[in-house]
Amino acid sequence: xxxxxxxxxxxxxxxxxxxxxxxxxxxxxxxxxxxxxxxxxxxxxxxxxxxxxxxxxxxxxxxxxxxxxxxxxxxxxxxxxxxxxxxxxxxxxxxxxxxxxxxxxxxxxxxxxxxxxxxxxxxxxxxxxxxxxxxxxxxxxxxxxxxxxxxxxxxxxxxxxxxxxxxxxxxxxxxxxxxxxxxxxxxxxxxxxxxxxxxxxxxxxxxxxxxxxxxxxxxxxxxxxxxxxxxxxxxxxxxxxxxxxxxxxxxxxxxxxxxxxxxxxxxxxxxxxxxxxxxxxxxxxxxxxxxxxxxxxxxxxxxxxxxxxxxxxxxxxxxxxxxxxxxxxxxxxxxxxxxxxxxxxxxx
Amino acid sequence: xxxxxxxxxxxxxxxxxxxxxxxxxxxxxxxxxxxxxxxxxxxxxxxxxxxxxxxxxxxxxxxxxxxxxxxxxxxxxxxxxxxxxxxxxxxxxxxxxxxxxxxxxxxxxxxxxxxxxxxxxxxxxxxxxxxxxxxxxxxxxxxxxxxxxxxxxxxxxxxxxxxxxxxxxxxxxxxxxxxxxxxxxxxxxxxxxxxxxxxxxxxxxxxxxxxxxxxxxxxxxxxxxxxxxxxxxxxxxxxxxxxxxxxxxxxxxxxxxxxxxxxxxxxxxxxxxxxxxxxxxxxxxxxxxxxxxxxxxxxxxxxxxxxxxxxxxxxxxxxxxxxxxxxxxxxxxxxxxxxxxxxxxxxx
DNA sequence: CTGTTAGCGCATTCAG
DNA sequence: CTGAATGCGCTAACAG
Numbered sequence: 057x058x059x060x061x062x063x064x065x066x067x068x069x070x071x072x073x074x075x076x077x078x079x080x081x082x083x084x085x086x087x088x089x090x091x092x093x094x095x096x097x098x099x100x101x102x103x104x105x106x107x108x109x110x111x112x113x114x115x116x117x118x119x120x121x122x123x124x125x126x127x128x129x130x131x132x133x134x135x136x137x138x139x140x141x142x143x144x145x146x147x148x149x150x151x152x153x154x155x156x157x158x159x160x161x162x163x164x165x166x167x168x169x170x171x172x173x174x175x176x177x178x179x180x181x182x183x184x185x186x187x188x189x190x191x192x193x194x195x196x197x198x199x200x201x202x203x204x205x206x207x208x209x210x211x212x213x214x215x216x217x218x219x220x221x222x223x224x225x226x227x228x229x230x231x232x233x234x235x236x237x238x239x240x241x242x243x244x245x246x247x248x249x250x251x252x253x254x255x256x257x258x259x260x261x262x263x264x265x266x267x268x269x270x271x272x273x274x275x276x277x278x279x280x281x282x283x284x285x286x287x288x289x290x291x292x293x294x295x296x297x298x299x300x301x302x303x304x305x306x307x308x309x310x311x312x313x314x315x316x317x318x319x320x321x322x323x324x325x326x327x328x329x330x331x332x333x334x335x336x337x338x339x340x341x342x343x344x345x346x347x348x349x350x351x352x353x354x355x356x357x358x359x360x361x362x363x364x365x366x367x368x369x370x371x372x373x374x375x376x377x378x379x380x381x382x383x384x385x386x387x388x389x390x391x392x393x394x395x396x397x398x399x400x401x402x403x404x
Numbered sequence: 405x406x407x408x409x410x411x412x413x414x415x416x417x418x419x420x421x422x423x424x425x426x427x428x429x430x431x432x433x434x435x436x437x438x439x440x441x442x443x444x445x446x447x448x449x450x451x452x453x454x455x456x457x458x459x460x461x462x463x464x465x466x467x468x469x470x471x472x473x474x475x476x477x478x479x480x481x482x483x484x485x486x487x488x489x490x491x492x493x494x495x496x497x498x499x500x501x502x503x504x505x506x507x508x509x510x511x512x513x514x515x516x517x518x519x520x521x522x523x524x525x526x527x528x529x530x531x532x533x534x535x536x537x538x539x540x541x542x543x544x545x546x547x548x549x550x551x552x553x554x555x556x557x558x559x560x561x562x563x564x565x566x567x568x569x570x571x572x573x574x575x576x577x578x579x580x581x582x583x584x585x586x587x588x589x590x591x592x593x594x595x596x597x598x599x600x601x602x603x604x605x606x607x608x609x610x611x612x613x614x615x616x617x618x619x620x621x622x623x624x625x626x627x628x629x630x631x632x633x634x635x636x637x638x639x640x641x642x643x644x645x646x647x648x649x650x651x652x653x654x655x656x657x658x659x660x661x662x663x664x665x666x667x668x669x670x671x672x673x674x675x676x677x678x679x680x681x682x683x684x685x686x687x688x689x690x691x692x693x694x695x696x697x698x699x700x701x702x703x704x705x706x707x708x709x710x711x712x713x714x715x716x717x718x719x720x721x722x723x724x725x726x727x728x729x730x731x732x733x734x735x736x737x738x739x740x741x742x743x744x745x746x747x748x749x750x751x752x
Numbered sequence: 753c754t755g756t757t758a759g760c761g762c763a764t765t766c767a768g
Numbered sequence: 769c770t771g772a773a774t775g776c777g778c779t780a781a782c783a784g
Contacts, residue, residue, distance in 0.1 A: 073754085074754070203408075345478060
């Protein structure tokens, strides 16, 4: 005898009421006599009944499923972001349906693409699609909109104007400027910025603002771009930038993510024997949890996870017909041990 | 005009066929004339139709939703585990529905409990529940079984015999022994094991086996237990165990997770000024990605993520009436820089 | 307040 | 191979 899920009809039979009564007993604000509801609940309890949310969504206009698309879920900052977001959703009675964009390591497997991911989520009739990774082509945003599904883009390039997507962005430019000013104040003269080959504009914007601010101070920045957003990228950058002799004598590095910055900093310290921050100053971006660990103490531009999560939640909960919103998340600098003390007053 | 999802009826109308034909066109192996199917697919394409998986599950006996229950998703190893698992599920056409057990930080919020989490997943009619965190009381396992849902327990205490749950376990005891032997071979005589106050038996088993193996060599082990599984716990342990004077002169520490071990190691190195591995050797457990970073180089007991994921997938895909299985994952020691070289031959 | 009826979107009988 | 009919589990509009 196969065990089955109990249905409302089973409960109705046992409680001696109609199926509608059962349904109402489980619908907040429905008009049911207290005693009927009690009888129903008792029967449900005894039978082990619980509402089938999948069937329920056939009637409501929106499901309580929120699709989250992410890659790189092992990344220290992304995982923290995902953790916070899924917890927040749950507290609001929404459920997280994940699409992982991580490439399948098996031979012959095709690379997962964003289009298919969105497709998948639409098949589940999610109420919203949240993008943590990748860039959303306008066409995908329109596809979602055509199905009444809003997209929320977190630190992703904004789609064409008028497209139905909420965007939540940390102040990448402000953060880049902050980093540049701080390194300059520390007396660094030979700056470098390390970034991954990602196609998303957030990291580019961080780097660009950094360079622009340095230029204002009359400094040119060595731009090092290669590979994915990973620790290894930072390692490779440090090896290449600070290699033997280091003719340019780079003395300040801005990594566009903490992972990259940590890779660069640690390689400088432990492999190349350069003192941080005495010989080299390093700044990251994100303030991932590990950056505060005692072995790292990375000075970094913090994007508040709480603010980011709150803004995301707000966007998700906003009424379906609300206008598209653009929320900026302020950033600030967390001073730890990877940058030399400022000399004199900070530049404007 | 509200945008709506396109239904099979819409497609049928446009293609000039019945709804059933549409359904069949999207059902692999159904009997449809090639030209009808083509007409249907064309109409579907034009209209932007996609099957509603939620409605589809009303008919099938099992959904393609797999519920994953986890806390601590920011944790380096757990997040890697979750990442790998969700990617693997997806490659099999299954989708990940997450329940995050992370405590809600808002004041007055109630702590999320496992019972409610399982309840939630049953409401979504998941095909399987995978437990990455917490311990499953027998009663919950039975609850799932009563609804035809299998549970898969990863590094969790096994439920009562006969309960319908597959368990996947790394060889905790073997790992603990490995760690003890290696530290002893390095010449450590004053050992300590650091563990969190988790109620799950996996970490306890690691610690117990470590102690037992040390006892075989005539050594007693200082057992330090406190707080959650986190970096901070390792930090606190190091401060307490290695405090001024360190009368016992602890020279070998086994952290039951990499996070704890890293906290202890880094605190010893950078805060207490103890040389690792010359003065103190440290071993962790998990082989989380960060443990290999150049600033850490933590020697650790590795539980293969690939093997773990493969075993989990196998359990999930096994037929509903298959017997309960228990899969053990082998572990091995990854030698990096946190343990002094072995003196002489390794003990048996 | 209640039961009856009619869908929600889909898959699967059953005749033809 | 096809369409009509039925049911999956639930909610909502309708009379009573």
